[in-house]
Amino acid sequence: MAEVDKYRPEDKRAVEALYRRVFGIDAADASRLRWEWQYHRNPNNPGHEPEIWIAREGPAIVGQYATMPVKLTVRGTEVQGSWGMDVMVAPERQRQGLGEVLFRTWDRNVGASLGLGLSEASYRLFQKLRWPDVGPVPCFVKPLTRRALRRPSWPVPLNRLVSALTLPIVLIVARTRPLRAEVRTIQRFDDSFTRLWEELAPKFDFAVRRDAAYLNWKYVSAPHVRYSIAALRRDDRNVGYAVYRHVYEPRGRVTLVVDFLTDPDDESGLSTLLNWIDREARHADSDKIRTFAMHSGFRRVLRRSGYFQVKSTMEMVAKVNAVEVDPAFYQSPERWHVTLGDSDQDR
Numbered sequence: 454m455a456e457v458d459k460y461r462p463e464d465k466r467a468v469e470a471l472y473r474r475v476f477g478i479d480a481a482d483a484s485r486l487r488w489e490w491q492y493h494r495n496p497n498n499p500g501h502e503p504e505i506w507i508a509r510e511g512p513a514i515v516g517q518y519a520t521m522p523v524k525l526t527v528r529g530t531e532v533q534g535s536w537g538m539d540v541m542v543a544p545e546r547q548r549q550g551l552g553e554v555l556f557r558t559w560d561r562n563v564g565a566s567l568g569l570g571l572s573e574a575s576y577r578l579f580q581k582l583r584w585p586d587v588g589p590v591p592c593f594v595k596p597l598t599r600r601a602l603r604r605p606s607w608p609v610p611l612n613r614l615v616s617a618l619t620l621p622i623v624l625i626v627a628r629t630r631p632l633r634a635e636v637r638t639i640q641r642f643d644d645s646f647t648r649l650w651e652e653l654a655p656k657f658d659f660a661v662r663r664d665a666a667y668l669n670w671k672y673v674s675a676p677h678v679r680y681s682i683a684a685l686r687r688d689d690r691n692v693g694y695a696v697y698r699h700v701y702e703p704r705g706r707v708t709l710v711v712d713f714l715t716d717p718d719d720e721s722g723l724s725t726l727l728n729w730i731d732r733e734a735r736h737a738d739s740d741k742i743r744t745f746a747m748h749s750g751f752r753r754v755l756r757r758s759g760y761f762q763v764k765s766t767m768e769m770v771a772k773v774n775a776v777e778v779d780p781a782f783y784q785s786p787e788r789w790h791v792t793l794g795d796s797d798q799d800r
């Protein structure tokens with residue numbers, strides 16, 4: 454029978470070898486590049502140690518659950534949250550109950566156990582263990598050029614026809630709008646963003662604490678991606694931010710709005726940041742902008758700013774242990790703030 458306990462530095466090579474077997478060489482290489490930052494340098498690590506559980510059979514490592522500790526606000530109370538990320542069981546030991554032991558050990562040790570963007574196998578296991586299912590985090594896309602609606606699977610004449618028919622709509626949606634507040638790019642988040650978070654936290658039923666330490670770790674010092682950060686300013690104060698980057702996808706160039714924060718009642722704040730990102734996306738020659746948002750206020754502003762809701766594959770589960778919440782809490786996430794930047798989704 455396997456034993457589950459905490460990760461030790463001498464486990465590193467065996468865990469890397471297991472990762473290669475379960476997820477393949479490319480994913481293992483990418484994980485190695487991020488590992489030190491992702492697990493060691495997280496400012497929310499309890500006792501400054503990585504939050505990783507290991508399943509051992511004698512000297513062999515047969516499974517792991519690697520997680521991302523975060524501070525989480527749940528209806529006004531801050532709890533110790535944890536995103537489950539790289540969970541794996543050795544192929545010859547799968548479907549024998551080891552995954553369940555790992556999930557339950559993790560859950561017993563954290564104030565809230567959270568999953569985002571799950572694989573089929575882990576989503577099924579979360580369901581089997583009756584984790585509350587929050588559903589997918591809504592995905593929004595704003596087309597900027599006629600190439601935005603192209604599909605590689607369609608023949609060229611059909612792509613041309615769709616581009617021609619939708620062009621008038623794209624031109625209206627993508628028109629430039631004036632900025633209604635000052636926006637400037639920044640290199641780092643200063644302490645004013647911690648104060649902004651503390652001011653805004655009561656407006657969310659559920660959100661990861663976005664203080665300067667977390668934001669700098671997540672969006673300034675990540676080794677695998679480069680982000681741009683825009684700060685929204687009013688009366689010489691930072692009152693919001695957006696984090697974004699431009700990527701090439703098989704269907705064209707895309708600007709991803711990875712994370713953002715404004716007062717959810719400040720419609721003009723978020724729409725100003727979105728206008729800024731429109732300009733940046735155009736400069737980068739993007740065909741479209743994509744983002745994810747759970748909060749109903751933010752979703753409304755996105756729609757008013759020319760974004761369309763599309764099918765989302767970013768499933769979310771959440772189980773809060775540290776404070777009492779009723780089942781309805783998970784069924785109406787209108788005041789939850791969850792974005793693509795949460796967990797390790799943008800990698």
Ligand SMILES: CC(C)(COP(=O)(O)OP(=O)(O)OC[C@H]1O[C@@H](n2cnc3c(N)ncnc32)[C@H](O)[C@@H]1OP(=O)(O)O)[C@@H](O)C(=O)NCCC(=O)NCCS
Nearest residue numbers: 540541542547548549550551552553572574575577578581
């Ligand atoms: C996900 C994983 C850790 C589960 O570990 P496990 O030891 O197999 O899980 P358990 O034996 O405790 O539980 C089995 C349950 O998990 C789910 N499950 C596991 N593998 C599955 C698969 N390939 N397809 C669908 N469901 C699966 C099912 O609900 C299954 O219940 P069932 O056997 O009654 O149908 C393991 O399958 C794994 O390493 N998968 C590959 C890596 C991966 O997908 N990681 C998740 C990244 S988000």
